[in-house]
Amino acid sequence: MTRQRRQFDASFKLEVVRMVKDQGLSVGEVCRTMELGETAVRRWLAQYDSELAGGAGIGKPLTPEQQRIRQLEAENRQLREDNSILKKAFSLLCTRAQVSYRVVTHLQEKAVSVSSACRVLGVSRAGYYADRRALPGAPKLRQRAHVKAAFAASGASYGSRRLMHAVRAQGIKIGRQRVRTVMQEAGLRATWKRKFVATTDSKHDQPVAKNVLDRQFDVPQANRAWVSDITYIRTAQGWLYLAVVLDLYSRKVVGWAMAPAMPTALIMSALEMALQQRRPARGLVLHSDRGSQYASAEYQAMLARHGIVCSMSRKGNCWDNSPMERFFLNLKMERVWQRRYANHAEARRDITQYIVGFYNPVRLHSTLGYVSPAAYEAKPEAKQPISLSEKT
Incomplete structure (x- = not known):
């Protein structure tokens, strides 16, 4: 039986790239968590870096809207880097421990044992495992990535109900309450306001037709x-x-x-x-x-x-x-x-x-x-x- 090839939209790819770029996860961790192929993820990372460098990346050239998004992302990334420097100045010891834990994770991919890596880097195994337990589990990371990708793909317009159905359509089991939790944690909120201005003038002397439709909006066939x-x-x-x-x-x-x-x-x-x-x-x-x-x-x-x-x-x-x-x-x-x-x-x-x-x-x-x-x-x-x- 031929295995069906999975399809991913641009929003999902961008969310996976952010997990590596912004959250400090390794490619191997992301691939295991999201059940993705390492070749595909590295290709997405290369495309992202190419676009940031000013190239068109792999595929079609960036639209003006995409260029504005990339510019805003670059500015946000610079702000995060500046903020990170300040955090390092005030909590250097904590930062060193966090960096060491990430190095231990990377070394595991090179067949280095946890005990050996922790001994060389001067951190405890208990601290390393406690830090790993604090991270969200693989199912929650997958859910979060798909929710954020679906929200971005909707133009930041979907509420929790539509997001739930959009994520379920990707084969991810998730309930509406979990979607709401992810939206709150990620600061995702669809906001809008009502406006009304009349566009047609019904005050005229021309003949008008009867209400044939009579609010029968549920129609059984197209073009009826x-x-x-x-x-x-x-x-x-x-x-x-x-x-x-x-x-x-x-x-x-x-x-x-x-x-x-x-x-x-x-x-x-x-x-x-x-x-x-x-x-x-x-x-x-x-x-x-x-x-x-x-x-x-x-x-x-x-x-x-x-x-x-x-x-x-x-x-x-x-x-x-x-x-x-x-x-x-x-x-x-x-x-x-x-x-x-x-x-x-x-x-x-x-x-x-x-x-x-x-x-x-x-x-x-x-x-x-x-x-x-x-x-x-x-x-x-x-x-x-x-x-x-x-x-x-």
Whole structure:
């Protein structure tokens, strides 16, 4: 039987490198603890050193965001080194003992016995073993590494529940309380704040459609019911507006468009992308609010050409389109409110990366049983059919 090759993401590799660089563990210790191959770990260390030296490392060149992260890590590492010097000045004897214990561990890898190494270095075996017992055990080290890697991979957005499912997906047994403990010890906390600004105007004289969807958000098949809306993104250059189309079956973003204004053309561009990607059959229900853009003659004509049934929320009722509202909240919590965009182009790139690189293929969705939208569509779970009455 062929053994399946293990796959590790960049966040996990970085966490393993930090165990060697920052925590003083040897490569052999890390490999035994994390059940990794020594060749792979040394390759990750070499890549890390190459990137710090200014090279692109093994693989793709660093992005501007990765370069900023590397710069911050270098500054943090310098601060830790400066702090270490001060600690050595005040507790030299303790530091010497700790260094000696690490040397003993390294010498064990060279087939030197503990008693011989301790005798030569002038430390007691009892002190060495007491120091080793104080370190976390292998299972806890593995759990901590995977939790920190999953948190970093989520863009520092996952709470304890999603982190638990993300770590379990890596084959690590862990409970939510243990995840919380690791988060507290490592200072990991997802913070966000709510903001709201109206983006559509429902005070108009154009005809509005009935609420065909009627909050039937649990849809049994793809391309049966979509939702759409517009939100705003703050940049130093001014507002950038984002229109999105979401498939209710998998909560996958199937179309989006951005512009510095929000005319009808913005929502039509997002819908055109969704139609090109998904090619839905006639009879698709597309729900939105009562904004003037969605009630416009141009938009309604586009729906009619493709045989799409228009559905609109009741006046002033945001709960009628809650899946779309929730996506926008997630986007802002997990990405937009953690950034300060210098201009529209930077915001476009970052939001597109969030949708294409994180939300659709990676982000765990509680409604889908903690799998990503792409994974849910690849291996759909059985769902009870729910009819969408076409109240035209």
